Amino acid sequence: MLKKLYAVKQTGQRLVRLRQLCGARFQAQAEQQRNSSFSNATQQQLKELIDENAPERTDAEWSNAKEYDALPGPTRYGFFLSFLPGGEFHNMNYICMNQMLRQKYGDIFLLKGAFGRVDTVFTYNADDFEVVYRNEGIWPIRAAMMSFDYYRKVKRVDFFKGQSGLVTEHGSAWGDMRNKVNPVMMKSASIRQDLPEIDKITMKFVDRLETLRDPITGLLKNDFHIELKKWAFESVIYISLNKRMNMTTESAKKETAQLVKNLADSFNLCFKYDMTPSMWKYFETPGFKKLMRSYNGITEITYKYVLEAMERIKREGNKEAKSVLDKLLRIDPHYAVLMSIDSLTSGMDTTASTFITALYHIARNPDKQQALRRELMHIMPDPRTPLTQENTKIMPYLRACIKEAQRITPIAPGNLRTLPKDIVLSGYRIPRGTSVHMGNMALCNSEKYYPRYKEFIPERWLKAGTEACPELRSSNPFIYAPFGFGPRTCVGKRIAEMEMETLLARLIRSYKISWAKPEEMQYNSNLILTPKGPLKFRFMPLEEEDCAIGSLAM
Numbered sequence: 001m002l003k004k005l006y007a008v009k010q011t012g013q014r015l016v017r018l019r020q021l022c023g024a025r026f027q028a029q030a031e032q033q034r035n036s037s038f039s040n041a042t043q044q045q046l047k048e049l050i051d052e053n054a055p056e057r058t059d060a061e062w063s064n065a066k067e068y069d070a071l072p073g074p075t076r077y078g079f080f081l082s083f084l085p086g087g088e089f090h091n092m093n094y095i096c097m098n099q100m101l102r103q104k105y106g107d108i109f110l111l112k113g114a115f116g117r118v119d120t121v122f123t124y125n126a127d128d129f130e131v132v133y134r135n136e137g138i139w140p141i142r143a144a145m146m147s148f149d150y151y152r153k154v155k156r157v158d159f160f161k162g163q164s165g166l167v168t169e170h171g172s173a174w175g176d177m178r179n180k181v182n183p184v185m186m187k188s189a190s191i192r193q194d195l196p197e198i199d200k201i202t203m204k205f206v207d208r209l210e211t212l213r214d215p216i217t218g219l220l221k222n223d224f225h226i227e228l229k230k231w232a233f234e235s236v237i238y239i240s241l242n243k244r245m246n247m248t249t250e251s252a253k254k255e256t257a258q259l260v261k262n263l264a265d266s267f268n269l270c271f272k273y274d275m276t277p278s279m280w281k282y283f284e285t286p287g288f289k290k291l292m293r294s295y296n297g298i299t300e301i302t303y304k305y306v307l308e309a310m311e312r313i314k315r316e317g318n319k320e321a322k323s324v325l326d327k328l329l330r331i332d333p334h335y336a337v338l339m340s341i342d343s344l345t346s347g348m349d350t351t352a353s354t355f356i357t358a359l360y361h362i363a364r365n366p367d368k369q370q371a372l373r374r375e376l377m378h379i380m381p382d383p384r385t386p387l388t389q390e391n392t393k394i395m396p397y398l399r400a401c402i403k404e405a406q407r408i409t410p411i412a413p414g415n416l417r418t419l420p421k422d423i424v425l426s427g428y429r430i431p432r433g434t435s436v437h438m439g440n441m442a443l444c445n446s447e448k449y450y451p452r453y454k455e456f457i458p459e460r461w462l463k464a465g466t467e468a469c470p471e472l473r474s475s476n477p478f479i480y481a482p483f484g485f486g487p488r489t490c491v492g493k494r495i496a497e498m499e500m501e502t503l504l505a506r507l508i509r510s511y512k513i514s515w516a517k518p519e520e521m522q523y524n525s526n527l528i529l530t531p532k533g534p535l536k537f538r539f540m541p542l543e544e545e546d547c548a549i550g551s552l553a554m
């Protein structure tokens, strides 16, 4: 063991020396990477955005700020060792690790880069968030998921033709794609045209839930988390491809199960290889190869659906585009394929996890649940009243419940940006090209910004009415950002919101829901936060008093 540690120490020291010799941060890492074609292209792209040759700032704020090297944080070598067996962070949940680092080093600290990872500054100072977003530029850089970028740009360059899609693309390539995708995906009215069909998919889901429900205990026989992933997949596939899945066929069951498995593997392994110190840029370990295989599995399954939809669109030759794919095909066929694959990939776990979080808090707060039901009784006097673009406009409490759940547990607990210019954060000089991680979830769960932060209080988000209490939410617009922030904000936000609202409305209108476990729900933390362990919700039919309309809690 000691020998092993010594070898690691030697490697670490050699790398540190090498990096010091090379000087510039990006160059040092790029030159050492085994997959040089990939790293050079990606680093080159980032370098151009960052303009390394621009003169250093000489203004008073910069001159008076503390040196970058004075930032607190573990040593590069010490941090790496802490991930090895026996180390402080070995197999530790990402959230816990960040909490420990914050306790030790304070509200700003530096995790030095190693093995091709750039330096990352972690900040829990809301003023810093504002500085970051105000300086991110028109093409914000979120340099995460490098293994995914590598998969698309190197491993499967044959298929992706050098473009990795919105999630990992940068600069003008990202800007061009985003400009074309935004009018189709970010317009609520455009996405909500699909509401009637999403409502039908959701009603079918609720009907099926009834068959899976034990009538005595109200517990479900199946794994609710998996069922929700399938529902989210069915919904996003409809919006993206105008395809109604028949989930009862063997092929659909098999493919969905494979997709669920590949996505779970990729979330775990991508976290391991991209967010903790790893040598994958020097040699491919069996785990890294498994990650590449999971990306391949995801591409194969999703592309099969996209291809089928493209053939159908061609065959039908409709004048009016019926899906996101069809709309984008008329703008740019390559982006259309990329975006559709990414929607099917990004739209399952994110939406399912956020939905479960919302349902969990509503289940644990019966008075809030009843207030929500009162709102829904007005809109859906009959449980099967169709949801429309019109009636869903008057569900402020429903939206507030989802927002409040996302405040307590945003599935992306922080956001990441690489700054194209030198900035000062918490009084320290942060040179351009440094990655900055902003801890949104921690600030959303602090008394300073959200009084009574431990409580689930949807009323914080209500804009009008006697129950509204906006004083319980922060006026700082940079802290609460469950879908991210600025031009790079989540492109699937409108889709996710519509899906979650529809299912929440249907379930709360049909059942009295409670959490049937003494323990609180826990989360796995990898690429995103996902609920851990079996979900024990109890679904009981509504009784007469539950259906009393009464006054609205707004």
Ligand code: HEM
Residues within 6 Å of the ligand: 142, 166, 167, 168, 178, 236, 342, 343, 344, 346, 347, 348, 350, 351, 354, 411, 412, 415, 416, 481, 482, 483, 484, 485, 486, 487, 488, 489, 490, 491, 492, 493, 495, 496, 497
């Ligand atoms: C409740 C569900 C979801 C949550 C909480 C969520 C959250 C996020 C967050 C935090 C980001 C990073 C934004 C930033 O850097 O500022 C993001 C990006 C992204 N999301 Fe989502 N997401 C959700 C659902 C979806 C869905 C349904 C899709 C696809 C249909 C999707 C596709 C994407 C894509 C493609 C990006 C990259 C955008 C870019 O960099 O231009 N997401 N999401």
